[in-house]
Amino acid sequence: MNENETESERRTENRTFINLYHSVLISKREFELSYHFRIRNFSKKGMCILVREDSKIIEHLHVGEVLNMQFYPLKESDPIEYSKAEIKHISKDDRGRFPGHLLVGLNKFESE
Numbered sequence: 001m002n003e004n005e006t007e008s009e010r011r012t013e014n015r016t017f018i019n020l021y022h023s024v025l026i027s028k029r030e031f032e033l034s035y036h037f038r039i040r041n042f043s044k045k046g047m048c049i050l051v052r053e054d055s056k057i058i059e060h061l062h063v064g065e066v067l068n069m070q071f072y073p074l075k076e077s078d079p080i081e082y083s084k085a086e087i088k089h090i091s092k093d094d095r096g097r098f099p100g101h102l103l104v105g106l107n108k109f110e111s112e
Helices: 056-060
Strands: 021-026 035-043 044-050 065-075 081-092 103-107
Touching: 044 056, 065 103
Parallel strands: none
Antiparallel strands: 021 035, 021 065, 035 044, 044 103, 065 081, 081 103
């Protein structure tokens, strides 16, 4: 860690931005609605979505849970991808760029 980097700024790996998807749709039986989120960043091991702390969906999302999701590609001509993804973490944004929001980390599985 260099002298200008704080503990929260360190990562175990560098972020690799993979421009495949722009958003994801999440739905569960308990939801009254489906929730559509813009994907915020990617790494080799996952991606994050930004969710308001007071959103009803937060009480239904749990770390380790695997959900069926719909991934929307950047290119509109590409098909929507249906895949499972695991919730890896639900955490506050360490840098505070999005007050009142939580970062939900997703680990997308290969499509079946």
